[in-house]
Structure formats: C-alpha cells, structure tokens
Amino acid sequence: MIKMGWLHFVGFIIMSLLASSIPTQAQLQLGFYSKSCPKAEKIVQDFVNKHIHNAPSLAATLIRMHFHDCFVRGCDASLLLNSTGDGDDVEKESFPNLSVRGFDFIDRVKSLLEAECPGTVSCADIIALVARDAIVATGGPSWRVPTGRRDGLISRESEALTEIPAPFDNFTVLQTRFASKGLDIKDLVLLSGAHTIGVAQCSVFANRRLFNFSGVAGAVDPSMDSLYAANLKANKCKSANDNTTIVEMDPGSRNTFDLSYYSLLLKGRGLFESDQALTTNATSLAIINQLLRESVGNFFGEFGLSMERMGRIQVKTGTEGEVRKHCARVNG
Ligand code: HEM
Ligand SMILES: *[C@@H]1O[C@H](CO)[C@@H](O)[C@H](O)[C@H]1NC(C)=O
Ligand SMILES: *[C@@H]1O[C@H](CO)[C@@H](O)[C@H](O)[C@H]1NC(C)=O
Ligand SMILES: *[C@@H]1O[C@H](CO)[C@@H](O)[C@H](O)[C@H]1NC(C)=O
Ligand SMILES: *[C@@H]1O[C@H](CO)[C@@H](O)[C@H](O)[C@H]1NC(C)=O
Ligand SMILES: *[C@@H]1O[C@H](CO)[C@@H](O)[C@H](O)[C@H]1NC(C)=O
Ligand SMILES: CC(=O)N[C@H]1CO[C@H](CO)[C@@H](O)[C@@H]1O
Numbered sequence: 001m002i003k004m005g006w007l008h009f010v011g012f013i014i015m016s017l018l019a020s021s022i023p024t025q026a027q028l029q030l031g032f033y034s035k036s037c038p039k040a041e042k043i044v045q046d047f048v049n050k051h052i053h054n055a056p057s058l059a060a061t062l063i064r065m066h067f068h069d070c071f072v073r074g075c076d077a078s079l080l081l082n083s084t085g086d087g088d089d090v091e092k093e094s095f096p097n098l099s100v101r102g103f104d105f106i107d108r109v110k111s112l113l114e115a116e117c118p119g120t121v122s123c124a125d126i127i128a129l130v131a132r133d134a135i136v137a138t139g140g141p142s143w144r145v146p147t148g149r150r151d152g153l154i155s156r157e158s159e160a161l162t163e164i165p166a167p168f169d170n171f172t173v174l175q176t177r178f179a180s181k182g183l184d185i186k187d188l189v190l191l192s193g194a195h196t197i198g199v200a201q202c203s204v205f206a207n208r209r210l211f212n213f214s215g216v217a218g219a220v221d222p223s224m225d226s227l228y229a230a231n232l233k234a235n236k237c238k239s240a241n242d243n244t245t246i247v248e249m250d251p252g253s254r255n256t257f258d259l260s261y262y263s264l265l266l267k268g269r270g271l272f273e274s275d276q277a278l279t280t281n282a283t284s285l286a287i288i289n290q291l292l293r294e295s296v297g298n299f300f301g302e303f304g305l306s307m308e309r310m311g312r313i314q315v316k317t318g319t320e321g322e323v324r325k326h327c328a329r330v331n332g
Contacts (some may be wrong), residue, residue: 028146028311034126037117041129041147047109048133057254059134060198061101066131067191067310069124072163075316076152076321077123079160082108082328091155103186103328106130110327120168123327124149128311140197140257143304145311150321153330155205166203167272171281174274181313183306189278189287190306193299196261199246202237205272211240223276225268247271259296262288313325 069079079091113121125147136142165177178188206318213219214264220229250261270276
C-alpha cells in the first residue's frame with residue numbers, strides 16, 4: 001500500500017474534485033464519425049470529386065468560405081445561416097461575403113449526409129471537409145481535417161466586418177487579426193498563399209490601388225509594380241468601382257496551386273495591399289524567401305499545417321451548439 005503524506009492526500013482530493021467539476025473539454029478528432037456515420041467522409045469526397053471538375057473555380061470559393069467561417073465566431077458554419085427576417089443582419093449578407101458562392105454545393109452535400117445518417121454530421125465539418133477535398137481534387141495540397149465541430153446558433157453581419165481581414169489592411173492589422181485567432185505570422189504568410197488560386201473583382205482593390213491612392217485622384221499605389229498597375233488599368237479595371245470585371249490574383253496560374261503568388265509579391269505584383277504587405281515585415285519577408293527556396297511540396301506541407309490550425313479556431317464541440325438539419329437555418 002502506498003503511504004500518502006497528509007498534504008499529498010489533501011492535494012489528491014482537491015485534484016479529484018476539480019477533475020469532476022470541470023466538464024471534460026471535448027476535442028476535434030480524426031474520424032470523429034467513424035462509428036456514428038462511417039461513410040460520411042467518403043460521401044463528401046465522392047461528391048466533390050464528381051462535381052468539382054465542372055467548376056474548378058469552385059475550389060477557390062470553397063476554401064475561402066472555410067476561412068470566412070472560421071474567422072467569425074469560430075468554424076461553426078455561422079456563415080451559412082440565412083436571415084430569419086427579423087432584420088437582415090447575418091454574416092452572409094456582409095460586404096466581405098458579397099462574392100462567397102457555393103452555398104448550394106454545401107446544401108447538396110448536406111442532403112446526402114442527412115439521407116445517410118440524419119442529424120449527425122455538422123455543417124461546420126462539411127465546410128472543412130469540402131474545402132480540403134476540393135483543393136485536393138484540383139491538384140492542390142492536402143491536410144488533415146479532424147472533425148467533431150458543432151454548428152453555431154448565431155450569425156451577425158457586423159462581426160464579419162470586424163473579424164475578416166480587409167484587402168487594404170497593412171501588416172500590423174493583418175498580424176493582429178490573425179493573432180486574435182491564435183495564428184502567427186507564419187500562418188498569415190502561408191494562408192495568404194491561397195491567393196495562388198481564384199479571382200477578385202476590381203471593386204475590392206481598384207479604388208485605392210489604381211485610381212485614388214491616399215485619396216489623390218488618379219494616383220496609383222507606389223508599392224505596386226508600375227507595369228502591372230498600368231496593365232490592370234488599361235486592360236482590366238475600367239473604373240474604381242468596376243464590379244463586373246474580375247482579375248486573377250495569380251495571373252497565368254490561377255487554377256494551379258503553386259509558389260508563383262510569392263514570387264509575384266517580390267516583384268511588387270501582389271494584387272491587394274494585404275498581399276503586398278507581406279513583404280513589408282522582416283519576419284514575413286524571410287518566410288516568403290524561405291518558401292521560394294524550398295520545393296512546392298514543402299509549401300504544400302506547411303500550408304496544410306496552417307489550414308489544420310485555422311480549422312480549429314474557436315470550434316464548438318461536445319454539447320455546445322447543435323448539429324443543424326438544414327445548413328441555412330438553426331433547428332427548432
Ligand atoms: C490575409 C488576409 C486576407 C484578405 C485581406 C483576403 C481578401 C480577399 C479578397 C478581397 C478577395 C476577393 C473577393 C472579391 O472579389 O469579392 C479574396 C479572394 C480569395 N481569397 Fe482571400 N483574403 C485573405 C486571406 C485568405 C485566406 C486565409 C484564404 C484561404 C485559406 C483566402 C482564400 C481566397 C481565395 C481562394 C479567393 C478567390 C475566391 C474566388 O476565386 O472565388 N484568402 N480574398
Ligand atoms: C496600419 O493601419 C492602421 C489602421 O488603419 C493604422 O492605424 C496604422 O497606423 C497603420 N500602420 C502602419 C505601420 O502603417
Ligand atoms: C515585423 O517583424 C519584426 C521583426 O521580425 C517583428 O518583431 C514585428 O513584431 C513584426 N510586426 C510588425 C507589425 O512590424
Ligand atoms: C478619392 O478619395 C477621396 C478621399 O478618400 C474621396 O473624397 C474622393 O471622392 C475619391 N475620389 C474618387 C474618384 O473615388
Ligand atoms: C455594381 O455597381 C453598380 C454601379 O456602381 C451598382 O449599381 C450595383 O449595385 C453594383 N452591384 C453590386 C453587386 O454590388
Ligand atoms: C436560404 O436562402 C436561400 C437564398 O435566399 C434560399 O434559396 C434557401 O432556400 C434558404 N434556405 C433555407 C433552409 O431557408
Ligand atoms: C450569397 C449571399 O447571401 N450574398 C449576399 C451578400 O451580401 C449582399 C448584401 O450586402 C447580398 O445582396 C447578397 O445576397
């Protein structure tokens with residue numbers, strides 16, 4: 001029999017009391033649905049593989065959806081909620097979401113999963129799985145997606161504006177916004193690398209970068225390569241608020257997940273101020289140079305680790321939130 005000192009014994013009792021009074025913190029885990037819905041991940045992957053080739057640009061919007069969801073109230077599918085009619089203030093309706101598409105894609109995956117195992121797989125996990133599978137299906141990196149996220153009950157338009165970084169943010173602001181989600185400068189540099197695919201509307205950057213820098217009519221942002229700026233003005237963006245023209249963020253390889261986004265940054269050819277800002281900080285610039293020295297395979301690996309961290313932001317687990325029946329509305 002182990003002889004326990006009096007102090008140890010008291011300590012032991014206190015520890016036991018604490019352990020039983022703190023609710024066990026549920027965690028995300030790989031294969032969370034392996035018992036409750038064994039085919040879930042396969043169903044998602046098959047659907048993505050079957051449909052993404054019809055629309056490779058969808059992969060870009062789907063990974064962006066995951067990012068926007070995670071940055072507001074955590075990865076809890078709050079972005080998918082429709083307005084209930086008591087005012088029009090859901091994340092979906094906020095300015096940064098103007099161009100997020102793919103809601104119907106998520107809804108179709110959800111109905112397959114509801115048919116297989118009703119009320120089991122959360123919309124938040126569907127977004128995370130779909131984003132990964134879509135990027136993989138288009139030749140991009142893969143990453144681990146631990147599951148067990150629960151869906152949130154609240155969505156607010158105003159929060160999307162304060163939480164999601166803006167294309168005109170400088171490095172300090174970007175670093176702060178990422179830090180508030182537990183992400184560091186390395187994550188910021190790597191995750192911004194998602195801009196190696198996809199497009200942007202002129203209206204989100206043209207006013208400040210091409211037409212009216214610092215409020216001076218006609219001024220072009222001097223941090224932008226002048227040839228690139230002239231080309232954008234001549235051939236792409238017709239005016240500061242042109243919202244019909246879209247521009248590739250990584251010209252020439254917008255469908256290929258590669259390192260060219262970073263080499264363009266070094267040439268002053270980042271499309272947004274937020275992209276170019278990554279070259280304005282010594283730490284961040286060093287990470288860019290490091291990535292460019294190494295292989296694309298290394299970038300894929302590092303990007304995947306940052307995606308996994310992003311997918312854990314303020315997740316709801318255990319008995320928090322709910323598993324929605326329809327992704328666009330809360331149960332009940
Ligand atoms: C660092 C801060 C970031 C800012 C300021 C930012 C801003 C933007 C903006 C303004 C657009 C264009 C939207 C439009 O035309 O309406 C865009 C597109 C996009 N963003 Fe970001 N973003 C950031 C980080 C991220 C991250 C972390 C990801 C994913 C991991 C991401 C993925 C994308 C993708 C794939 C697109 C193209 C979407 C499409 O083609 O439909 N962005 N981003
Ligand atoms: C970055 O932007 C913020 C907000 O607009 C501003 O307060 C700050 O002075 C800027 N920092 C730098 C270094 O330009
Ligand atoms: C930029 O890099 C420096 C040096 O690596 C770092 O200490 C600093 O916090 C970074 N952020 C800003 C906003 O300058
Ligand atoms: C340029 O910026 C200034 C200051 O923000 C603003 O007053 C002016 O209306 C802008 N001009 C155009 C053409 O957008
Ligand atoms: C695009 O711009 C036009 C003219 O400025 C405006 O009337 C229209 O509402 C805008 N469309 C969107 C989707 O923002
Ligand atoms: C959510 O809104 C969209 C577009 O307004 C609509 O098509 C969809 O049916 C709505 N979903 C639910 C569950 O109310
Ligand atoms: C997909 C979606 O709901 N987009 C909305 C984004 O916000 C604007 C208003 O700011 C709505 O008109 C869009 O329908």
